[in-house]
Amino acid sequence: MIINIKNLSKSFIIKAGYNKEIFHDLNLSLNFDENNFISLIAPSGFGKSTLLKIIAGFIKPDSGKIIVNENNLNKTLNNVVYIPTETVSIPWLSVKKNIEFGLSENELSESKTNFIISLIGLEGYEDHIPDKNSFGFRFRIALGRALYSDPELILLDEPFNKLDSFTKEEIFLMLKNVIKQYNSRFLLTTSGLLDAAFLSDEIILFSKDENILSEYLKVEQRYTHINDMLQSEFFNRILNKIQTKISLKL
């Protein structure tokens, strides 16, 4: 699956007579035939969330097109799940009930529920209702519910912002396992290089000057621990390369 974003523009009305341009004539190619996990790194205020919401079909662009495999979006890409920054598992439901929320009797399968629960690392917690501040736990649940729909693409809108470094590493390893076992495709937006470098097959960088695409970076080395990656020559090379182009946080 190749998603081509052509001349995409979007602005919002801030107050009467004043429009804020989010991005203008954005061009981008997301090749999911060669990559399962692509990250978009851009500084805050670039419009990363807006871009994902346009891809998910929630917001209409002012102009431009999104073409999937040579067809307009929504004709071929029916099943895109958007996971926002905020944790969105239903706080009064248990893990199992969250994973099965909104599914009809025909869609429900005990074995699939159990498989997904084990995939997201919550085996033994089926009846557990997580605390609202358990961000890592609740991200796993949201991901589990997303996987139940067998999506063609999962959009991750900076979902790791509230995670501490220990939980982050656990979640990253779980995500890698999900990609391997479920063959799912992910598009992550982030302003943190660490998330992108650890998880992605390809990183797309946007420079400080909005809309200017800096570079497509292929990530060829794989790491099992964040610390190993941080000390690697590969990571420092990328960091040096992009530090001058965009303002990044680790």
Added chain:
Amino acid sequence: MISTKVKIFVFVLVIYLILFEFLFPANGVFPPVSVIFLSVNELVEHYNFISNLASTFAAVYISILANYLVTKFLFAIIVWMKAEKFFEMSEITQSILSTFFNIPFILITLLILVWLPDLIYDKYIIATLLFLPQSLSNVFENKNSDKKEYYYFYKSLGIKSNQVMNKVIFRLSEPKLLLSLIKNHSFIWSVILITEFIQQQQGIGGILFTVFKYQDISLIFTVALLLSILVSIVQKILILLYDKIYFWK
């Protein structure tokens, strides 16, 4: 360990007892404790206090329940008509609703009593309607909340808008909606008492009308004391229930 609250209560009680039971028993402002005890007996025997209290009590809590149900019903209708536009509409809807907060409640009460005279359900209608703008405003409140994010997520899973709105978004608003009703519930008591008072209907407001006519300070004082204790106890119970039901809030 005796809490500070209890210590203050006992201290005030002792001072009250010394001042108005022994030093100034016939002061015309605060009745002696012995007279308050006698007044309780009088309220029960001559004013049918228990049945009147039951009538007012039912009116208060049925109105709270009705308020919740009407809010839920109106929300369901609004999202049925325009679920997609709910979040865009929320700011303008809130500003329209907030204009109702500035109307003195007594004017609305009087208007309804003029429009619907002699209706025994007036007090229920007034108490339900008065707090409806506040309840709807709580449901439409989206600032600093994740409701829109929830909507996007569940919508992207292919779940129908109405289902997401009614089963997720409304439930997320419920704690704020019900907490506001619980916190306002002593105010709902006041509205019901005033309505009963004006209409001279069955209820504590009706008793207050009679004792006010005879300027019976000790009876007014006793009713106020009993209602304060009752409202405080019920408020504590409601908060406990609220914490139990909305443990996830």
